[in-house]
Amino acid sequence: MKIRSVEGADYYVISPLINEWWKGRQMSDMLPKLFFDHFQNTSFIAEEEGEIRGFLIGFLSQSHMNEAYIHFVGVHPEYRGKKIGKQLYSHFFDIIKQNRRNTIRCVTSPVNKTSIAYHTNMGFKIEQGDKNLDNVSLHTNYDGVNQDRVLFVKHLV
Numbered sequence: 750m751k752i753r754s755v756e757g758a759d760y761y762v763i764s765p766l767i768n769e770w771w772k773g774r775q776m777s778d779m780l781p782k783l784f785f786d787h788f789q790n791t792s793f794i795a796e797e798e799g800e801i802r803g804f805l806i807g808f809l810s811q812s813h814m815n816e817a818y819i820h821f822v823g824v825h826p827e828y829r830g831k832k833i834g835k836q837l838y839s840h841f842f843d844i845i846k847q848n849r850r851n852t853i854r855c856v857t858s859p860v861n862k863t864s865i866a867y868h869t870n871m872g873f874k875i876e877q878g879d880k881n882l883d884n885v886s887l888h889t890n891y892d893g894v895n896q897d898r899v900l901f902v903k904h905l906v
């Protein structure tokens with residue numbers, strides 16, 4: 750498995766796959782081309798046999814100098830459970846450390862149980878919100894009206 754930085758052209762391959770990879774949820778609008786042009790140092794593609802098997806879009810926080818943020822991670826449905834997500838995260842963690850950042854944040858929707866299980870497994874903690882659903886703490890209306898979110902944080906050692 751090769752891990753490389755994203756390029757602008759990857760947008761045209763990945764964008765049409767996103768809604769399918771997210772089980773039909775309309776997610777592609779949340780990942781416009783700009784991420785593939787302006788976050789290349791902290792965004793990665795996992796590739797094998799010339800095919801994209803997974804991707805991670807992240808960045809160094811512009812506001813909090815010890816923090817980084819993972820905006821999107823996706824693995825091809827046929828290749829899940831093979832530690833591709835984990836490899837992408839490990840690579841991101843290494844890059845973050847090189848950039849003297851030690852805190853990583855990300856946000857997910859409460860319906861995305863896979864994402865919650867995956868991030869918990871990857872050592873992220875759920876930040877205390879204002880509501881509990883199925884034992885998961887939520888921040889209600891975080892991304893607008895009725896847009897509840899689960900907030901994750903991980904501190905690298």
Ligand SMILES: CC(C)(COP(=O)(O)OP(=O)(O)OC[C@H]1O[C@@H](n2cnc3c(N)ncnc32)[C@H](O)[C@@H]1OP(=O)(O)O)[C@@H](O)C(=O)NCCC(=O)NCCS
Nearest residue numbers: 821822823824829830831832833834835863864866867870
């Ligand atoms: C979430 C996602 C990226 C995980 O990728 P993956 O390559 O299948 O995950 P990995 O094989 O690297 O798994 C890493 C760890 O998470 C756990 N994990 C992964 N998917 C899981 C699931 N559905 N339920 C429970 N645990 C899970 C694995 O067991 C593994 O733990 P281990 O190392 O102790 O065995 C992938 O399922 C995906 O693309 N989902 C759709 C997109 C999405 O929801 N992205 C996240 C929100 S942006």
